[in-house]
Amino acid sequence: MKSVSEINNLACSATKDKYGVIHQPLLNIEPKHYIPDELHMMMRITDILIRNLIDDANSKDNYSKITGGHADNLKILIEAICSCGVSFKTWINKACELEYTSLSGVDKKKVLTLLPDKLLFCVHEDTRESVIKLWKYFENIYHLITCQTTASFSASKVHGIIKQFLCDFLTLGQMKREGYQPKNVTPYLHVLLYHVPHFLQKFGSLSQFSGQSVEKTNDVLKNIYQTKSNILDATKDALLVRKRIENAHMNAAQRTRRKYTKNNLSYWYGGISEKRKTKLKQIENEQLEANASAKHIYLDTENLSVIELKEILKEHGITTKLRKKEKLLQLLKDNALI
Numbered sequence: 001m002k003s004v005s006e007i008n009n010l011a012c013s014a015t016k017d018k019y020g021v022i023h024q025p026l027l028n029i030e031p032k033h034y035i036p037d038e039l040h041m042m043m044r045i046t047d048i049l050i051r052n053l054i055d056d057a058n059s060k061d062n063y064s065k066i067t068g069g070h071a072d073n074l075k076i077l078i079e080a081i082c083s084c085g086v087s088f089k090t091w092i093n094k095a096c097e098l099e100y101t102s103l104s105g106v107d108k109k110k111v112l113t114l115l116p117d118k119l120l121f122c123v124h125e126d127t128r129e130s131v132i133k134l135w136k137y138f139e140n141i142y143h144l145i146t147c148q149t150t151a152s153f154s155a156s157k158v159h160g161i162i163k164q165f166l167c168d169f170l171t172l173g174q175m176k177r178e179g180y181q182p183k184n185v186t187p188y189l190h191v192l193l194y195h196v197p198h199f200l201q202k203f204g205s206l207s208q209f210s211g212q213s214v215e216k217t218n219d220v221l222k223n224i225y226q227t228k229s230n231i232l233d234a235t236k237d238a239l240l241v242r243k244r245i246e247n248a249h250m251n252a253a254q255r256t257r258r259k260y261t262k263n264n265l266s267y268w269y270g271g272i273s274e275k276r277k278t279k280l281k282q283i284e285n286e287q288l289e290a291n292a293s294a295k296h297i298y299l300d301t302e303n304l305s306v307i308e309l310k311e312i313l314k315e316h317g318i319t320t321k322l323r324k325k326e327k328l329l330q331l332l333k334d335n336a337l338i
């Protein structure tokens with residue numbers, strides 16, 4: 001794995017072979033400190049598996065239409081997915097392509113566990129066993145990388161297990177099933193095979209780095225933005241509502257909705273938009289003022305005396321024997337204090 005400085009060097013070098021590096025990294029975090037998010041990895045890989053099932057059932061339907069058999073395989077597949085306790089639909093979009101519900105992480109976990117045993121009729125017979133095996137195999141891998149045990153992992157062993165999954169995946173492609181071709185091996189599958197084993201050996205289960213709890217906060221904030229904020233100053237509203245929910249939760253009390261009757265119709269059909277415009281202008285001004293005063297603090301450091309500068313440094317735990325103002329300012333900059 002390349003380090004940040006190696007990536008930077010490659011980005012700036014004039015050589016032709018840059019090993020896929022195009023630009024300097026935006027964030028200077030060493031790649032060896034990156035941990036793939038297990039939930040996203042599972043979701044993007046099951047995306048491929050689900051799409052392949054739908055294509056499989058669809059192509060079986062098309063074949064049945066020609067040969068006069070039952071062309072209800074896609075319908076059976078959708079029913080099977082729904083019977084896992086999730087809501088799943090398909091529809092044809094304007095470009096005449098088949099689209100379907102994108103499932104949430106929790107729903108995908110349900111489908112991953114329950115669907116394989118329900119795939120008896122809706123996929124092509126010749127590859128049915130292999131498809132079911134592939135799904136079960138992936139579920140086992142997902143368990144392996146997220147299990148809570150403290151057991152130590154051997155990278156080469158885990159790599160071997162995942163490699164078998166990828167081999168089975170590609171074998172299905174050789175058996176004329178679309179969607180299991182080398183071109184369908186996405187970056188997430190590459191990460192799963194070549195990087196996850198290394199992370200497991202080094203750090204243990206990936207579940208401890210899962211971003212699932214943050215996803216929840218993301219959902220909550222999205223919900224607040226769409227239902228409880230005035231959109232104009234959404235960040236402030238979200239923070240206020242979040243705090244209010246927290247307090248209500250602690251005091252086991254929810255605020256009840258107030259009843260409101262629209263009496264002043266001229267306000268509701270005209271005045272309100274004026275009021276919102278004024279408020280938007282006011283928020284913009286507040287933001288401009290805040291930016292200006294932030295700049296002011298920045299400039300002020302130039303007028304500080306040597307003693308004052310040393311004082312600031314000391315407040316941040318840095319003591320120094322330096323006496324030159326330029327050097328002290330530089331030290332502040334180096335420590336990202338100004």
Ligand SMILES: [Zn+2]
Binds near residue numbers: 190191194195
């Ligand atoms: Zn890689």
